[in-house]
Amino acid sequence: MGSTLIEKIIEKNTGLSKVTPGQIVTVNVDRVMIHDIFIPFVADKFEEMGFTKLWDPDKVVLIYDHLVPTSAVEDVRHFKIGDAFADKYGLTHVHRRDGICHQLMTEAGYAKPGNIVFGTDSHTTTYGCVGCFSSGIGYTEMASILGTGEMWIRVPETIKVVINGTLPSNVTAKDVILRLIGDLRADGATYKALEITGSAVDAMSVASRMTISNMAIEAGAKCCLFRPDEKTCEYSEVNLEDVDWLYGDEDASYCRVMTYQAEELVPVCACPSQVDNIHPVSELVGTEIDQVFIGSCTNGRLEDLARAAKILEGKTVACRTIVTPASRKIYIEAVKAGYMETLAKAGAIITQPGCGLCCGRSGGILCDGEKVLATNNRNFLGRMGTSKVGIYLGSPATAATSAIYGKITIPE
Numbered sequence: 001m002g003s004t005l006i007e008k009i010i011e012k013n014t015g016l017s018k019v020t021p022g023q024i025v026t027v028n029v030d031r032v033m034i035h036d037i038f039i040p041f042v043a044d045k046f047e048e049m050g051f052t053k054l055w056d057p058d059k060v061v062l063i064y065d066h067l068v069p070t071s072a073v074e075d076v077r078h079f080k081i082g083d084a085f086a087d088k089y090g091l092t093h094v095h096r097r098d099g100i101c102h103q104l105m106t107e108a109g110y111a112k113p114g115n116i117v118f119g120t121d122s123h124t125t126t127y128g129c130v131g132c133f134s135s136g137i138g139y140t141e142m143a144s145i146l147g148t149g150e151m152w153i154r155v156p157e158t159i160k161v162v163i164n165g166t167l168p169s170n171v172t173a174k175d176v177i178l179r180l181i182g183d184l185r186a187d188g189a190t191y192k193a194l195e196i197t198g199s200a201v202d203a204m205s206v207a208s209r210m211t212i213s214n215m216a217i218e219a220g221a222k223c224c225l226f227r228p229d230e231k232t233c234e235y236s237e238v239n240l241e242d243v244d245w246l247y248g249d250e251d252a253s254y255c256r257v258m259t260y261q262a263e264e265l266v267p268v269c270a271c272p273s274q275v276d277n278i279h280p281v282s283e284l285v286g287t288e289i290d291q292v293f294i295g296s297c298t299n300g301r302l303e304d305l306a307r308a309a310k311i312l313e314g315k316t317v318a319c320r321t322i323v324t325p326a327s328r329k330i331y332i333e334a335v336k337a338g339y340m341e342t343l344a345k346a347g348a349i350i351t352q353p354g355c356g357l358c359c360g361r362s363g364g365i366l367c368d369g370e371k372v373l374a375t376n377n378r379n380f381l382g383r384m385g386t387s388k389v390g391i392y393l394g395s396p397a398t399a400a401t402s403a404i405y406g407k408i409t410i411p412e
C-alpha cells in the first residue's frame with residue numbers, strides 16, 4: 001500500500017520503508033522556530049535539562065514578533081533573554097523586527113518541501129503550504145530538541161480534502177478553510193494530518209495555500225500538507241526533481257476523504273466566539289462593525305493587501321480600519337506597488353509587521369459591546385480586547401468591502 005504525504009516525509013526522514021498511523025517514531029528535526037513569547041521558558045528548560053550546547057545552531061530560528069513593538073515593560077525582558085541566549089549558544093538566525101514568525105519561516109527559506117520543522121506556536125502548521133511537515137510544540141519539547149535534534153511523534157492518520165473546479169471571484173482560500181473548519185468542527189481533525197489537493201488548489205498561489213495550512217490547527221490538525229508543484233519550487237527555491245519523491249501513491253490510505261466543488265463555495269465568516277461557528281456572509285449582511293483588521297500570519301500577505309487596496313481604491317472607510325503586513329518584505333513590496341498609499345488614502349491605519357492586533361498584544365483592542373471583522377485565525381473571547389468584543393473572521397475581500405460600509409457586506 002502507498003503512503004500519504006505525511007507518511008512519505010516520515011519514511012524519508014527515518015529511513016523506515018513503511019510507517020503506519022499510530023506508530024511512534026523518532027524523527028531528525030530539520031529546523032525549529034522559537035518566538036519571543038516562549039524564549040524565556042525554552043531557555044530556562046534547556047539549562048534545567050543540563051544541556052550546554054545546541055545540537056545545531058544553524059537549525060534554530062529565533063523570531064521576535066508577538067511583542068514587537070513592546071507595549072508592556074515586561075515584554076522587553078523577553079528580548080533581553082532571547083538576545084542573551086542567542087549570544088551564549090551562537091544563534092545566527094535571529095529576526096528582531098522582520099515580521100511574523102510563520103511568514104518568515106517559509107519566506108526566508110527556513111522551512112522547505114519535505115522538511116520536518118517544529119515551532120513553539122500552534123500555527124506552525126503553516127509551512128505545510130510548501131509540503132513541509134511542521135507542527136506546534138510546547139517549550140519543554142523545544143528545549144529537548146535544542147539539545148538532541150530529535151523528537152518523537154505518533155504517525156498521524158490523514159484526512160484527504162479534494163477541492164476541484166474554479167473558485168468564484170469573491171471566494172478566497174480563507175473562505176475555503178473556514179468552510180472546512182465548519183464542516184470538520186474545531187476538534188474534527190485532532191492529531192490528524194490534512195492533505196489538500198484538487199484543481200482549485202493547483203490554481204492557488206503559495207500564499208493562499210499558506211492561509212489554509214495556517215488555520216488547519218483550528219480544526220485540531222497536527223499538520224496540513226500540500227504537495228509541492230512548480231509554484232512551490234519557485235517560492236522555496238528548490239528543484240522539482242529534488243522534491244518529486246513527494247509525488248504519486250494513488251493507493252495511499254486515508255481515514256476520511258472530503259470533496260468540494262469550488263463553484264459551490266461562498267464567502268463565509270466565523271462568528272463570535274468559535275472558529276467553527278461558520279455562516280455565509282449573505283446571512284450576516286448589515287451587521288454593524290466598529291473595526292476591520294486586515295493582517296496576521298493568516299492574511300497579511302501581498303495578495304491580501306492587493307485585494308484590499310483594489311476594493312478600497314478611491315473609497316473611504318466607514319469604521320476604524322487597521323492593516324498589518326505579515327513581514328517587512330511584504331511591507332516594502334506593498335509600498336512599491338502603491339497598495340499602502342491606496343489603503344492610507346482610504347483612511348486605514350497601517351502598522352508595523354508583527355502579531356500586534358491579532359492576539360490583542362499591541363494596539364487595536366476593542367471595548368465591551370464592539371464588533372470587529374478580522375482576517376486573522378481566532379475569534380476566542382477576549383483575544384482582541386475585552387471578553388465582550390464580538391470577533392468575526394473573514395477574508396481580506398470581505399473585510400475590505402465591509403470597511404467601506406461599516407457593516408458586514410458581501411465582498412466584491
Ligand SMILES: CC(C)[C@H](C(=O)O)[C@@H](O)C(=O)O
Nearest residue numbers: 037066120121122123136359
Ligand atoms: C502566543 C502563542 C503561544 C499563540 C499560539 O501558539 O498560537 C499565538 O501565536 C496565537 O496565535 O494565539
Ligand code: SF4
Nearest residue numbers: 100296297355358359
Ligand atoms: S499573527 Fe496571530 S496567529 Fe499568527 S503567530 Fe502571531 S498571534 Fe499567532
